[in-house]
Amino acid sequence: MSTILHALPDEAADAGPPSLRLPFDVAEVEHRPFTTARMTLRPLAAYDADDVWEYQRLPEVLRYIPWPERERDEAREHTEARAGMRRLVADGDAIFLAMVLDGRVIGDLMVRLSSAQHARLEIGxxxxxxxxxxxxxxxxxxxxxxxxxxxxxxxxxxxxxDARNAASAGLCERLGMRREATIVEEEYNDGEWQDTASYGMLRREWRALRATGVTRDPA
Structure with missing residues (x-):
């Protein structure tokens, strides 16, 4: 479990007006990386490009993520660009965290500011x-x-x-997120129209899950 809960908003804020705590800079995470049972999570860095390339180049990864096929140098530039996104201030801003296991970056996590006005964030x-x-x-x-x-x-x-991505759909459901919509043929990728599955969670729902201390099956 991460160690971020010291900053819990009070319950009255759940139904109140939007109150996003911005700006947020990943420098906070550099000074105090997040830890899980097995991993360290820190800001994605330009020097992670080689590790990221090891999964960014795989067809089974690209199948469900709207990344084009890139040559190694192009992939390095892409990682450097994402590593340079370090602050959440305005709509569309994003930050990326490297998932580090035994000294290797095995994946990355995203938080994107969808709407500051409505206190909505996207994760990936x-x-x-x-x-x-x-x-x-x-x-x-x-x-x-x-x-x-x-x-x-x-x-x-x-x-x-991607609505075909059963593994990510299962992850959303294990997290307690609910499937709210299937947007039919929303995007055209890889020579075909693809459906998008949308999942959501509210702060009061997250609070309730944390209060119960429920341990989810991590499979």
């Missing part, structure tokens, strides 16, 4: 297939929810994914 993740099925994505995504609802005081957190 990508993990090297060699590390699937071990509950590591669940550990990392749990930290994202604690960061979003605890430190940042989001009212609502959403996740949007």
């Amino acid at each position: 993740w990508v993990v090297h297939p060699d590390f699937h099925g071990r509950g590591l994505a669940t550990e990392g995504a749990d930290v994202l929810l604690d960061l979003a609802f605890g430190r940042l005081a989001a009212h609502r957190v959403v996740a949007h994914l």
Whole structure:
């Protein structure tokens, strides 16, 4: 479990007006990285490019993420660009955290500011297939929810994914997020129209899960 809960908004704030705690700079995480049972989560860095390349280049990863196929140099530039996104201030801003296991970056996590006005954040993740099925994505995504609802005081957190991605759908459900919509043929990728599945959670729902201390199956 992450260590972000010291910043819990009070329950009265759950139904009140939006109160996102912005700006947020990942420098906070550099000084005090998040830890889970097995991983360290820190800001993605330009020097992680080689590790990221190991999963960014795989067809089974690209199938469900709207990344184009990139040459190694292009992929390095992409990682450097994401590593340079360090602050949440305005709509569209995003930050990325590296999932570090035994000194290796095995995936990365995203928090994007969808709407400051409505206190809405989006989360996302990508993990090297060699590390699937071990509950590591669940550990990392749990930290994202604690960061979003605890430190940042989001009212609502959403996740949007390729509707064919059963593994990510299962992760959303283990986190306690509910499937709210299937947007039919929303995007055209890889030569075909693809549906998008949308999941959501409210701060009061997250608070209730944390209060019960329920341990989810991390499979």
